[in-house]
Amino acid sequence: MILNKGNLAWPSTLKPTPAYPELDEDLSCDVLIIGGGMGGALLAHKLSGTNLQVVLLEKGRIAEGSSSANTGLLQSFNDKSLTSIIHTFGEQAGITFYQMCRDAMSKLKEAASGLKLEPEFISRSSLYYASSEEDVPYLKEEYETLRRHGFATSYWNQADIATRFPFSKPAALYTTGDAEVNPFRFVHALVQYAVDHGIRVYENSPVIHLEYGEDGVVCYTRNRRIFARKVVHAGGYETQEEKPDRNALLQTTYAIVTSPVPDFAGWHERCLIWETARPYLYMRTTPDNRIVAGGLDEHPVDPEEREGRIRHKSEMLLNEIKALFPRYAGIQADYAWASLFGHTHDGLPMIGPHSRYPHSYFIEAYGGNGTVYCMIAADLLSDVLCGKTRPELEIFSLERTSKPSPNAQVPGS
Numbered sequence: 001m002i003l004n005k006g007n008l009a010w011p012s013t014l015k016p017t018p019a020y021p022e023l024d025e026d027l028s029c030d031v032l033i034i035g036g037g038m039g040g041a042l043l044a045h046k047l048s049g050t051n052l053q054v055v056l057l058e059k060g061r062i063a064e065g066s067s068s069a070n071t072g073l074l075q076s077f078n079d080k081s082l083t084s085i086i087h088t089f090g091e092q093a094g095i096t097f098y099q100m101c102r103d104a105m106s107k108l109k110e111a112a113s114g115l116k117l118e119p120e121f122i123s124r125s126s127l128y129y130a131s132s133e134e135d136v137p138y139l140k141e142e143y144e145t146l147r148r149h150g151f152a153t154s155y156w157n158q159a160d161i162a163t164r165f166p167f168s169k170p171a172a173l174y175t176t177g178d179a180e181v182n183p184f185r186f187v188h189a190l191v192q193y194a195v196d197h198g199i200r201v202y203e204n205s206p207v208i209h210l211e212y213g214e215d216g217v218v219c220y221t222r223n224r225r226i227f228a229r230k231v232v233h234a235g236g237y238e239t240q241e242e243k244p245d246r247n248a249l250l251q252t253t254y255a256i257v258t259s260p261v262p263d264f265a266g267w268h269e270r271c272l273i274w275e276t277a278r279p280y281l282y283m284r285t286t287p288d289n290r291i292v293a294g295g296l297d298e299h300p301v302d303p304e305e306r307e308g309r310i311r312h313k314s315e316m317l318l319n320e321i322k323a324l325f326p327r328y329a330g331i332q333a334d335y336a337w338a339s340l341f342g343h344t345h346d347g348l349p350m351i352g353p354h355s356r357y358p359h360s361y362f363i364e365a366y367g368g369n370g371t372v373y374c375m376i377a378a379d380l381l382s383d384v385l386c387g388k389t390r391p392e393l394e395i396f397s398l399e400r401t402s403k404p405s406p407n408a409q410v411p412g413s
Contacts, residue, residue, distance in 0.1 A: 003237060004069045005306040006337030009257040009292075010184030011068055013120075018188050020062065020195075023205040028227045029055045031385055032219055034207055035234035036062040038070065038183065038371055039363035041190035042378035043232060045111060048197035050386055055226060056191070056199060057219070059206035059235075063187035066236045069339035070183035070371065071255050071294045073272050073284050075126055076102040077153075077175060079368040080347030081138075083145040088346060093395055095149050097348065100392065102151070104375035105177055111375075112181065116196075117189035120182035120287050124272050129161065129172035131277035136171045139276060143173055152176070164268035167324045178272055180284050183371065212358045230385055234363045237340050247350045247398065248342030248366045252301040253279075254313035255294035257286065257335040258321070261328055264289070273324075281320050291331065293317045297341060306338040313338070342366045349373040351380060351396035361385075362398055 011017065031047060033040045036058030047054045078085075078101060086094035112121035130139045143155045154174045162168040195201055211218040216229040233239050237248060264270050264285060274282040279297035286292060296313050314336040322329055343366050344350060350364035351373070361381050365373035380390045394400075 002303040002340075003065050004337055004339045005303055006310045007335045008068050008337050009335035010070075010182055011064075012335075013182055014117075014185050014188060018062070018192060020058075020191075020201045020203040023057065023202040023221050023224045023226070026225050027055060027200070029053045029200075030229050031055070032057065032217070032226055032228035032231045033234055034219070034231065035236060035239075035363075036187070036191065036201070036203070037065050037067040037234065037236050038187055039236065039365055039374040039377060040232075040234035041067075041187040041194070042111070042374045043234060043363070043381060044194035044199050044201075045190040046378040046382040047385065048194045048199050050382070052385065054194075054199045055228070056194070056201045057205050057207060057221070057226070058201070058203045061203050062191055062201070063184050065238070066339065066370075067183050067187045069255065069337055071282070071284070071292050072181045072183045072371075073274075073282060074105060074108060074179040074181055074371055075175075075272065075369060076105045076177055076372070077126070077128070077146075077151075077173075078347070079280075079343070081142045081145070082149065082151070083142050085347065086145065089348075089395075096392065097395060098149070098151060100376050101369065101372050102177070104372045104379070105179065107379060108181075108371065108375050109179065111190065112186065115189040115193055117185060117192055119186035119189045121179055121186065122181075122287070123177075123179050124284070125174060125176045125269055126178045126272040126274070127161075127165075127172050127174055127268070129169040129273070129275050131169075131275045131280075133170050135276040139171050139173060146173075165324070166266045166326065174271075180272065180286075181371070182286075212360075217359050229359065231360045232363065232381060232385075233360065237342055237366075239362060239364055247344055247364055249345065250300050250340055250342045251279075251297045252299070252306065252309070252338050253294060253297045253341040254310065254317065254338050255292065255336070256314050256317045256333040258291040258293070258318070258328075258331040259334050260289045261291065261331060262289075266327065267325065281317075283321060283324075290334070291321055291328070293321055300340070301338065310336050310338050343368070346400075349377070349396055350398045351377045352393040352398060354398045364398070
């Protein structure tokens with residue numbers, strides 16, 4: 001599966017890139033994590049504080065998959081609104097899910113603060129604006145739902161927006177407690193922390209075959225094997241090729257990082273920006289005064305066609321930035337890429353066990369809030385692997401119905 005095409009920005013921010021050996025011996029461990037992206041890195045970081053023997057295997061290089069194309073917007077609110085999730089899953093499940101996302105933001109910040117390698121994790125607020133007048137009632141309803149259930153946000157009218165930005169929109173929600181991050185540096189920093197705390201990491205060690213037994217799983221690489229009591233599949237979108245029930249609806253998405261700008265005067269608090277339209281435009285700033293913009297999702301494009309689409313979509317993204325911020329009329333796209341992006345049929349990630357795969361767990365953090373979902377997965381699975389019960393996993397079941405009932409009881413409630 002070819003995940004990314006184009007000129008990725010983040011790998012250039014970490015030179016030299018940390019490297020790890022190829023697996024060259026047979027091993028036994030308590031937990032084998034397959035995948036060295038955001039999901040595997042956060043779980044390895046979380047498990048480094050336990051007594052479990054943990055091995056992390058990456059088929060290529062750490063963070064070279066979707067993590068290198070991640071645009072690094074971290075938000076507690078989701079592509080699917082709380083109002084919509086309540087309509088789909090019921091009030092208890094919706095509130096629980098949004099609370100877990102909010103808690104995950106705090107845990108991501110805590111994790112970032114204890115790393116040796118600087119992950120460029122910066123707290124930010126978010127502006128979520130109505131793309132058209134027709135979206136204002138939706139935004140008002142979401143504001144009321146959030147406030148009613150204890151989620152802090154502010155409702156801004158057109159005048160509120162116009163006094164803080166060089167553009168005007170019909171309405172917006174303004175929320176604190178979000179963040180931006182350099183995802184490539186963040187993954188490497190998490191893995192480095194895990195290695196420093198005893199976790200063994202191997203690159204260029206693809207899994208060829210898995211054998212499921214009564215006591216655990218035997219993992220075969222090209223010429224070695226690992227016996228693990230438990231296995232966690234954290235291969236991102238490539239996990240879709242490991243089992244018959246594919247849970248992600250894949251699209252091609254686009255992103256750019258611009259040339260540096262002189263300053264961000266007129267960009268209120270350098271907040272994250274996104275909109276109600278679907279597919280939506282989003283943007284943020286970087287520590288070296290560039291602008292990251294992304295979106296324009298479309299049906300999957302063959303890898304050989306992506307180069308031409310990247311040029312076209314890059315111009316569209318530049319024009320979107322200039323429409324909001326005319327003072328940046330001279331910017332160019334220094335980096336531009338296309339990548340596979342996926343979401344689930346109901347808007348929630350897939351996390352947990354699968355009946356067909358004994359002694360195994362999956363992290364399928366699909367959706368626009370993937371890093372936050374990876375943190376939720378790391379929190380849940382680290383507890384389960386240490387023998388604790390986390391009934392919330394039922395919300396994220398890989399085998400949940402495609403037509404959930406809003407009247408269903410939330411596990412553990």
